[in-house]
Amino acid sequence: MASEQFKLDSASTALIIQDMQNDTITEGGAFSDSGAPAHAKSQGAVEHVVELAAACRERGVPVIHVHYIVDEGAPGLQLNALLFQGIKEAGAVVRGTWGAAPVDGLEPQPGDHVIEKMRMNAFHGTRLEPLLRGLQVKTILISGAWTNMSIEHTARHGADAGFEVVVVSDGTATISEEWQAAALNYALTRVGQSLTSAELIAALQE
Numbered sequence: 001m002a003s004e005q006f007k008l009d010s011a012s013t014a015l016i017i018q019d020m021q022n023d024t025i026t027e028g029g030a031f032s033d034s035g036a037p038a039h040a041k042s043q044g045a046v047e048h049v050v051e052l053a054a055a056c057r058e059r060g061v062p063v064i065h066v067h068y069i070v071d072e073g074a075p076g077l078q079l080n081a082l083l084f085q086g087i088k089e090a091g092a093v094v095r096g097t098w099g100a101a102p103v104d105g106l107e108p109q110p111g112d113h114v115i116e117k118m119r120m121n122a123f124h125g126t127r128l129e130p131l132l133r134g135l136q137v138k139t140i141l142i143s144g145a146w147t148n149m150s151i152e153h154t155a156r157h158g159a160d161a162g163f164e165v166v167v168v169s170d171g172t173a174t175i176s177e178e179w180q181a182a183a184l185n186y187a188l189t190r191v192g193q194s195l196t197s198a199e200l201i202a203a204l205q206e
Helices: 036-043 045-058 082-090 128-134 147-160 177-187 197-205
Strands: 013-018 063-068 113-117 139-145 164-173 193-195
Touching (some): 036 045, 036 177, 045 197, 193 197
8 A cells, every 4th residue: 555645746657558458358258258357347447447547647647558469360479378378269359359449438548659569568579668768757557457467467577677666456457356366465565556546546636
């Protein structure tokens, strides 16, 4: 938890919205059977990120959407781990499909930035770090799915790259509360802070 004095400098903060796509967290998506849609709903993850993104835009904080996108048949997707194999086997997040599209309410808005990736880590092989450096960002607020996979990978890389990392605890979701707790209460405790969307909005407004 943050201290009562926690504040965010809008001039050096960016919000990352990662993998909030239909296949990832929406009923009827490729991974519906995983429990991810139910967990995202129980977290109110989409609604919380919508509110936080609106507050960020009002304060001039960059909003960066990171979407996992593959072409039909997933050509070039290295299948060196089960999580990548699962994407190909499920025919998930294929460019131009409903499954790859952002969930309702989290469509990129004018002035937002959009980045595509093919690995869990939003920094790996993408323009995310140069973009953040160019925007003079020091603190990254990370939201999205799944907390114990993509979010954790991105948070760890962000910390190693020198950014202050804040994970949006109620703006992230995975497949169960057990996995959510494992990420937020154990794996990421030394990587950055975990704060609610309301706490972050308040920190931006102070």
